[in-house]
Amino acid sequence: MKVDSEYILDVEGLPLTNPSQIARMVPKRRNQHIAGRLCLIDLLQRQGLNPLSGELNLTSDGLRFSDGESDITVSIAHSESLAVAVLFDGGKRIGIDCEPQNRDISEGALQEFCTPQEIRSLVASDSSVRLHHWMVKEAVGKATGEGMSASRRIHVASTEATLDGIRYSVHSIPETILNHRVVIAILHSDS
Structure with a gap:
């Protein structure tokens, strides 16, 4: 996903985010963070999962999305102009x-x-x-x-x-x- 620092992205109602953490970020960093979450949300939805029903947890096996039924390893990366995400539905650790x-x-x-x-x-x-x-x-x-x-x-x-x-x-x-x-x-x- 292309990150655009010209516009302030709205975090209200966005799943898998911590609004108080995001509020402390400078606008450029905030947009990068949100764009990464949007990439992950898109991937989860493509897998038939509902991002609203789960949460992200940082564990000794990396970042995981859990919704009570699924436990999926995920990873997010972003720079000034690009955000990407990846997931692995097999329990293996993955990073990007x-x-x-x-x-x-x-x-x-x-x-x-x-x-x-x-x-x-x-x-x-x-x-x-x-x-x-x-x-x-x-x-x-x-x-x-x-x-x-x-x-x-x-x-x-x-x-x-x-x-x-x-x-x-x-x-x-x-x-x-x-x-x-x-x-x-x-x-x-x-x-």
């Missing part, structure tokens, strides 16, 4: 990240979220490799519910990543969406 394809991951960001060995390798790499590495860490962090606090423990390869010995399959969407790259991480079935 989207970033502008021209985003430059600074050495300062690498220092904060990567190991010294990763930093040495990534500083010598081109910007698309750094961006992919960053996005995989974001997606796996969301899949676990730990976010970027787990980033130094996430080890990235091109099509998989591990966190504390647990493997995640990494899927990069080959086409850009509104000049953004999208990465999805799913708990590997053999883990």
Whole structure:
């Protein structure tokens, strides 16, 4: 979903949101957050679920939508101009990240979220490799519910990543969406 910061989106009556939390956000961030929720609501409805009858909970298995009958793993990502969501109706952990394809991951960001060995390798790499590495860490962090606090423990390869010995399959969407790259991480079935 394209995020438009020109207009203030209305949160009244929108399921799966916390109006008091949203009220504290600056307008740009608020619209990004709401757009992500709108993507998730659309996905849930396409699965025949009623977003009004459930709630979102952040667990050690990531973000989950529960409505008493269904317990579905979901993930939401947004940037300044794009919001995306993904769900998995099979109990597996799933995470998603989207970033502008021209985003430059600074050495300062690498220092904060990567190991010294990763930093040495990534500083010598081109910007698309750094961006992919960053996005995989974001997606796996969301899949676990730990976010970027787990980033130094996430080890990235091109099509998989591990966190504390647990493997995640990494899927990069080959086409850009509104000049953004999208990465999805799913708990590997053999883990």
